Structures are given as C-alpha cells and as structure tokens.
Amino acid sequence: MDSSEPRRKRKRLLRQSTATAISPLLTVRSFLLCLCFLLFVYLLSFKIPIAPSSFRPVLVVSSFSLLSSSSSNGVESLPGVDRFLLPRIEGRVLFPDHILLLVRKNGLPVHEKLECVYPSRESQISAHVLSSDDYDQSRVIFRCPLPPGNSSAAAAAAASLRKVGGKPVVKGRRNQTAVVASWDSVVYAAALDGDSAVVFVKGLNLRRDRESSPRWFSCHFWLGKKMKEEDRRRVEVLQTRAVTAAQEVVRCQLPASIKDSPEEALGGRVTVGTMMTAPRGSRRVEEGRRFLFPSVAEVSRVESGGGGKQHGLCACTMVWNQAPALREWITYHAWLGVERWFIYDNNSDDAIEDVIYDPEMRNFNVTRHVWPWIKTQEAGFSHCALRAKSECDWVAFMDVDEFFYLPYSSPHYQFRKPGYASENALRDLVRNVSLSSPGTLGEIRTACHSYGPSGLDRPPAQGVMVGYTCRVKSPERHKSIVRPDAVDPTLLNVVHHFRLKKGFRFMDTPQGTAVINHYKYQVWEVFRAKFFRRVATYVADWTENQNEGSRDRAPGLGTEAIEPPNWRLQFCEVWDTGLRDFVLANFADSSTGFLPWETSPQYEQ
Structure with a gap:
C-alpha cells in the first residue's frame, strides 16, 4: 500500500504535465486550421461568389454568365463601403474601331486624364482614352482604341483604366479570360414602358420594314439587385415571353412577380433569348433549344413621369459631329414653335456639349442623350419615341440639315392663315391638322426638297x-411629325416614318402648306464627313459597294471620299430662294444684318 501510493501520485503528475504541454499545441493547431479554412473560403469566393453578382460574357455553364458583371455584390452593398472601393468595369463591347467600357460610377472622375491599359506577356500596353461620357444615372462610358495589331483578343477583353502613368482607377473582372461582347451580337439597352420592357438587341438580323414573330424570342431578367438581404445567396432569374419583335427591338412582358410594381425592374439586368440561329458569343440554355445574347443592358426609365404632357411640339434627332449646325437648326425651329429637343449624340467628338449648354442657348429646352451604339438610328428613334411620350403631344423626327419651310399661303390653302408664316406657325399647323381628324391622326408627313452645293466651295x-439656294426639282422622300402615343408597340420605323397602332392613320401635308428643305449635298468639305459612317442601320455606308443606284446614295458618287468634278455645280436644277428670303426678313439684325447663329464656328469667315 505504501509503495503504490507514490506510484499513483507520479502518474497523476505525469498526466497533468502532459496535458499542460499539449494544451498550447491544440490552441496553435486550432488557430492554423481556422486560418486555412478562412483562406480557402476567400480563394473560393473568386471562383464561386457567395453573393452571386458577376454575370459576364464568358463561356461557362451558367446561362446568365452572358450578362456583364454587376456592382451589387455583398461588399459593395454595405453602407459606407462604396467610397473605399474602385469603380467596377461592368461591360466591354468590341466595335470595329474601338472598345467601349461601361463602368459603375462610384465617384469616378469622368473627365480626369486616364489611359487604357491592356495586359500582354511582356508588360502592360497603354493608350490614351479616346473619350468618356456620363451614360446613365449609375454608369459612365470610356472609349479605348483597339490594342496594337499583334495583341491577342484576350488583351481587348481585359482592357482596363488607370491614371496616366499611375495606378488603376477601376476594378476589372476577376476572370480575365472573359471574352468581350462583340458589337454584332449584344443586348445594348433596355427601357421600362408601362408593364413591359423594351429591349434593344444587335444581331437579331430581322427584316427592315416588317414585324417578326415574337414566338422565337424571350426576355430573361436578373432581379438579384432587388432581393432582400437575407436572400442574397440566391440569384433570381425570371423568363418572360416576347410580345413583339421588329428590327432591333424586342418587347417583353415583365415578370409576374413585379407586374404590380414595375419599378422593381429598374437597374436590373436583362438579356434576350432566341430559338433562331445562335448569335455570336451566345450560350445555349433549356437543353439546347434557346440561345441567350451577351448583354450590357440595364432596365432604365426614359420617361420623365408626372405632370402630364407639357409640350405641344418636340423634335428628336441623332447626330455625329454636328455641333456647328445645331445653333441654326434649334434657333429657327424654336421660332416656328418647337418647344423641346432630344439630341441623341452618337459618339461626337466636336464639343457638342459646349453648344447645347452655351449660355446663349439657355432659353431652349434641349437635352443631350449619350447614345454610343453605332448604326442604330432606327433603334434610337424608337428609344426617343418612348422618352418623349410622357412630355410631348407631337414629335418631329428629322436631321439637323433639314428645315421646315412654310411658304406664302394663299387663302385656299388648308390648315394655315393666309400670308407669310409667323412665330409658332409650325406648331399651329400641327394643331390644325390634328383637329381635322380628332382621335385618328397619328402622323403628319412632309415632302423634302434636296439642295446641292449651289456653286459654293466653302x-x-x-x-x-x-447659303444653299439651288435644289433638285422633284421632292425626295419625306420626314414625319409623329404622335408618340399612336406609335405601334413594335416601335418599327424606317427613319422617315413610324408604324402606327391600329385605328390611326397618317396624312401628307400639301406642298403649298409646308415642305422640308433638306440641305443634303453641301460643300465637299462638309459632305465628305459622311464617308466616315452613316447612322441608319439598314443603309449601306458610303464606302460599301451596295445599293449604288438607290436614293440612299449620291448619284455619280463612288465608294471613296474623292471629290467628283464640278461637285459645287451638281444637284442644281431649280434656284429656290424662298426660305433664304424669309430668314433674312425675319431673323437678321436690323442694324448689323447678322443672323443669330453666325457666331457658330462653322460659319466664321
């Protein structure tokens, strides 16, 4: 007994000392295991986001990888964190001559000097940003040149931004193998219209002048941005059927879950599915029956909303580098009664903002809408019809080289007072014409006279x-003033006129009542700029050897920007000084003879 007691004491002491030695080892081991687990979760989140939000145009299994990445991930949604994060590139679109980056704002200075950066095997390649602009309420756009010819396609797909010679100013996609969306196949814009969404798609390849069957198309909405915080681990993708399809426009019903509160769709991503030929860069879903287009589109609200229609007559146009022409076009038509202008700016780089927001123009209600999508005039006009619907009774869709002319009116002419046109004469004419067919008139068409260089060289x-007073004898085509709430749900148009809803009709304006002077063939230094690109979707560029005999081309003009012999004397069959005389009589300063728009740079001697 006496000898066993010391042995028991030694065993207890040994167990205590062993436990004491192991205890710190367990603590260190537990810490290391926890650290490894957290590191694993962190690395895993790059491949499988816990709060899925990055839908990219990459070739992966997820059908909604075709949507560009969103900024609404778990970290960026936390209050007070946005200001510490770099803005995120949400989409890249590859055009024939540049790359368009769509970037979440997050305080990004749009006009700061930045450069485009492309990764390469040896080192980064950089180039100056071509231009930048505010695009919508939440995004800005940057245009970057294509990387050098020996660069890979992956370099274009991974284009990013940084301060000149400095650090990155945006956060690119984590998956740098993502392919950039090609401009010939992409959903590029979407607008809320009542209980439906109007989606604009490049690559549908539908007929120019007719409606297509909507049964081939569907819309796919990503509503993760609107989900409750406790549901953020779940991405909600809702599919609805298309109700109309024409040209580049697909209209779809909103998901049933948000039909009573359509504003929940605002800011959400959307793409279009098709069961026709697979678009470039698309992904197959539904067991191979449907393809989804890559998309950079967010559902936006284009109507101003509230207050009812404020303007009797508005005007909509799409321009590229037409800043010098705007002052004359706006000032003159304001005198005739146009109250509101929607200027869709199609990648201008001639300081158009300086003209629109010049203090001398502050009395005109003009807004500039950035429209970076090339050769989409028909789609742009459809978009403008949606935008103007809540503000305007009537909208004139025309170019900035087109001017309404109301000649001297004899007593037997319809819709006008006898004599010369007075202020607001065009708006009064539209009102009188509409009153002649109450409730059924949806469009007023006016013939165009095409003017030539009239012997001028500058x-x-x-x-x-x-300046231009000699024209072609016979009218060429027409332009229209449209009642936007009479436009067909397809929004189908051929630039010159729209398809109307059933029950509405159009009327041709008698030429003695009004015509449009179209200064189509100006002096060569102005006209040759058209060779860069034409804005209409279904009209061949001047450099393309197509439709050479059509009215969309200049007779006798080839596919190169080479001045034809005697250009200044062409397109001159009738000398017509009617509008010239009217303008000098009504707009020239009585003491100096100057016209209000002569301060524009284009007209300086």
Missing part, C-alpha cells in the same frame, strides 16, 4: 438656309 457664312 460653308456659307450665314448658315445653310441662306
């Missing part, structure tokens, strides 16, 4: 209306 100092 832009006329007093503007196009005074």
